[in-house]
Amino acid sequence: xxxxxxxxxxxxxxxxxxxxxxxxxxxxxxxxxxxxxxxxxxxxxxxxxxxxxxxxxxxxxxxxxxxxxxxxxxxxxxxxxxxxxxxxxxxxxxxxxxxxxxxxxxxxxxxxxxxxxxxxxxxxxxxxxxxxxxxxxxxxxxxxxxxxxxxxxxxxxxxxxxxxxxxxxxxxxxxxxxxxxxxxxxxxxxxxxxxxxxxxxxxxxxxxxxxxxxxxxxxxxxxxxxxxxxxxxxxxxxxxxxxxxxxxxxxxxxxxxxxxxxxxxxxxxxxxxxxxxxxxxxxxxxxxxxxxxxxxxxxxxxxxxxxxxxxxxxxxxxxxxxxxxxxxxxxxxxxxxxxxxxxxxxxxxxxxxxxxxxxxxxxxxxxxxxxxxxxxxxxxxxxxxxxxxxxxxxxxxxxxxxx
Amino acid sequence: xxxxxxxxxxxxxxxxxxxxxxxxxxxxxxxxxxxxxxxxxxxxxxxxxxxxxxxxxxxxxxxxxxxxxxxxxxxxxxxxxxxxxxxxxxxxxxxxxxxxxxxxxxxxxxxxxxxxxxxxxxxxxxxxxxxxxxxxxxxxxxxxxxxxxxxxxxxxxxxxxxxxxxxxxxxxxxxxxxxxxxxxxxxxxxxxxxxxxxxxxxxxxxxxxxxxxxxxxxxxxxxxxxxxxxxxxxxxxxxxxxxxxxxx
Ligand SMILES: Nc1ncnc2c1ncn2[C@@H]1O[C@H](COP(=O)(O)OP(=O)(O)OP(=O)(O)O)[C@@H](O)[C@H]1O
Ligand SMILES: [Mg+2]
Numbered sequence: 113x114x115x116x117x118x119x120x121x122x123x124x125x126x127x128x129x130x131x132x133x134x135x136x137x138x139x140x141x142x143x144x145x146x147x148x149x150x151x152x153x154x155x156x157x158x159x160x161x162x163x164x165x166x167x168x169x170x171x172x173x174x175x176x177x178x179x180x181x182x183x184x185x186x187x188x189x190x191x192x193x194x195x196x197x198x199x200x201x202x203x204x205x206x207x208x209x210x211x212x213x214x215x216x217x218x219x220x221x222x223x224x225x226x227x228x229x230x231x232x233x234x235x236x237x238x239x240x241x242x243x244x245x246x247x248x249x250x251x252x253x254x255x256x257x258x259x260x261x262x263x264x265x266x267x268x269x270x271x272x273x274x275x276x277x278x279x280x281x282x283x284x285x286x287x288x289x290x291x292x293x294x295x296x297x298x299x300x301x302x303x304x305x306x307x308x309x310x311x312x313x314x315x316x317x318x319x320x321x322x323x324x325x326x327x328x329x330x331x332x333x334x335x336x337x338x339x340x341x342x343x344x345x346x347x348x349x350x351x352x353x354x355x356x357x358x359x360x361x362x363x364x365x366x367x368x369x370x371x372x373x374x375x376x377x378x379x380x381x382x383x384x385x386x387x388x389x390x391x392x393x394x395x396x397x398x399x400x401x402x403x404x405x406x407x408x409x410x411x412x413x414x415x416x417x418x419x420x421x422x423x424x425x426x427x428x429x430x431x432x433x434x435x436x437x438x439x440x441x442x443x444x445x446x447x448x449x450x451x452x453x454x455x456x457x458x459x460x461x462x463x464x465x466x467x468x469x470x471x472x473x474x475x476x477x478x479x480x481x482x483x484x485x486x487x488x489x490x491x492x493x494x495x496x497x498x499x500x501x502x503x504x505x506x507x508x509x510x511x512x513x514x515x
Numbered sequence: 516x517x518x519x520x521x522x523x524x525x526x527x528x529x530x531x532x533x534x535x536x537x538x539x540x541x542x543x544x545x546x547x548x549x550x551x552x553x554x555x556x557x558x559x560x561x562x563x564x565x566x567x568x569x570x571x572x573x574x575x576x577x578x579x580x581x582x583x584x585x586x587x588x589x590x591x592x593x594x595x596x597x598x599x600x601x602x603x604x605x606x607x608x609x610x611x612x613x614x615x616x617x618x619x620x621x622x623x624x625x626x627x628x629x630x631x632x633x634x635x636x637x638x639x640x641x642x643x644x645x646x647x648x649x650x651x652x653x654x655x656x657x658x659x660x661x662x663x664x665x666x667x668x669x670x671x672x673x674x675x676x677x678x679x680x681x682x683x684x685x686x687x688x689x690x691x692x693x694x695x696x697x698x699x700x701x702x703x704x705x706x707x708x709x710x711x712x713x714x715x716x717x718x719x720x721x722x723x724x725x726x727x728x729x730x731x732x733x734x735x736x737x738x739x740x741x742x743x744x745x746x747x748x749x750x751x752x753x754x755x756x757x758x759x760x761x762x763x
């Protein structure tokens with residue numbers, strides 16, 4: 113049989129898939145009006161939904177949204193002095209630059225993230241912000257583009273990747289120091305427990321950055337061969353997991369106040385961040401342990417058999433596979449941690465939620481509870497959704513070599 | 516301890532899993548360059564026995580000496596011996612998050628401290644030797660069973676071992692892939708590698724083995740040349756086993 117014949121043979125027996133489109137009327141009849149009772153249910157619930165939607169729309173149109181722009185600076189950075197706001201922008205630029213750099217060097221997911229960030233900043237710059245703010249916003253796109261260019265050029269160079277990783281790691285402490293100020297060089301900003309949404313972000317970044325490595329170590333410790341280490345790690349994890357975060361935060365804020373003299377006591381914000389880290393690490397450890405348990409014994413045996421010692425086996429073979437399995441759980445943990453930073457409000461830290469309350473207490477803005485809470489909801493949703501989007505993309509990218 | 520007594524020496528080796536006596540006094544010696552096939556019924560302790568050679572299992576009594584080093588709890592001895600002994604598993608046990616090339620070059624880079632380019636070059640040569648250089652950049656999940664097992668062989672060879680252990684390397688494979696793996700092993704045997712192979716491939720045993728060892732209930736029942744083993748077995752137990760596996 114030659115090729116034409118073969119093709120003809122293949123065509124002859126090929127049928128189009130059966131149509132799955134159902135006419136709208138029939139669909140309605142089948143699904144919504146199949147009996148008298150169902151018809152009544154459909155009508156009643158439609159009416160209900162309409163009432164709610166219209167009510168929401170009317171409210172949204174009549175709401176005093178001006179409360180948001182009027183207090184935007186307060187919501188986002190709290191009492192951070194206006195004349196020092198450039199520092200906040202500088203940190204934003206640093207992150208945008210690094211994102212751009214990574215995307216230039218690797219492409220893929222990083223490119224998507226940095227492009228989105230740049231696009232968002234451009235779109236925001238079109239909104240009727242004061243002109244100065246618009247300029248700052250455009251700067252984000254510029255920083256990302258500059259990073260992209262450099263990353264793209266440096267792609268081939270050997271030390272480029274090391275530089276990139278080092279910059280990312282160093283950018284965290286540098287940003288924090290920069291925002292806070294250092295004696296003698298940059299003026300130290302007073303009242304750092306009143307920085308609004310910035311505190312939620314800082315708390316989340318510090319918490320995530322610290323609780324991840326600590327959690328991994330705890331998980332490994334819980335499976336250690338040495339009984340003492342195993343005992344300590346297990347006890348820590350189980351004790352922390354048995355206590356609500358809010359009570360840990362109260363302990364950190366009030367009990368330490370009583371126990372430690374002021375001279376050796378870290379300030380409230382640092383205590384809050386350490387507490388949320390300690391809390392999150394215990395959950396992180398359990399997530400990671402789940403991943404570790406999923407790795408078959410054969411992987412250890414194969415690694416030992418080629419001469420890898422325990423440490424190398426863990427780092428090169430076991431952890432990469434275990435962490436990959438638990439990415440969704442870990443990101444869920446990150447998201448929870450981010451939202452938990454709003455609990456800082458209960459120990460007199462003016463983060464986003466708490467600062468909102470102070471705005472509502474202002475006579476001028478009385479009765480704007482809903483507007484402000486909708487705003488908070490949207491801000492958190494955008495960031496949390498971004499995290500889970502990125503996690504899904506990472507999973508997909510890493511899925512290549514799955515067994 | 517001198518080497519000329521044998522590259523692998525087992526002296527009255529015992530092992531228990533809890534109360535269960537898996538190895539009941541194994542004694543045998545292997546010379547450099549020898550190919551030994553181990554066969555025996557399921558559960559007779561074949562896997563356990565060869566896994567004691569690179570200490571994936573501990574023995575509890577007796578003496579195992581590999582290339583002049585006695586296996587004890589001394590971690591340095593264990594690591595030294597693991598560098599000399601390669602093992603290929605029934606289930607391949609490739610590292611699924613690494614490409615074929617990375618699977619092979621990993622240990623030379625981290626354990627032998629080879630330069631990365633050197634390690635990859637050597638890994639590529641080994642992939643050529645097992646006949647799959649074109650699969651170097653693929654992940655294990657993208658390879659057929661036979662290809663995976665050949666990567667596993669290359670991975671073991673990358674440490675330039677003096678001894679290679681094979682634990683039923685073809686029994687997880689579809690029939691059409693068995694041959695490609697056996698061919699690689701046959702070539703390896705011809706090149707003078709010291710090998711212990713657990714297998715039910717009696718054709719392979721007959722052709723390649725210098726000696727065949729028959730295991731039953733944790734004991735070494737019979738040790739013979741292939742010729743004698745198949746045509747003139749000494750023990751009733753061996754005869755029964757042979758009649759069972761050659762039947763089907
Ligand atoms: N980790 C373990 N704990 C307890 N018993 C074990 C363990 N591993 C193996 N055994 C038992 O030891 C015996 C010998 O096992 P081994 O795997 O060495 O047999 P084998 O001869 O390789 O068999 P097969 O041909 O099925 O692979 C079996 O009865 C098995 O159930
Ligand atoms: Mg076995």
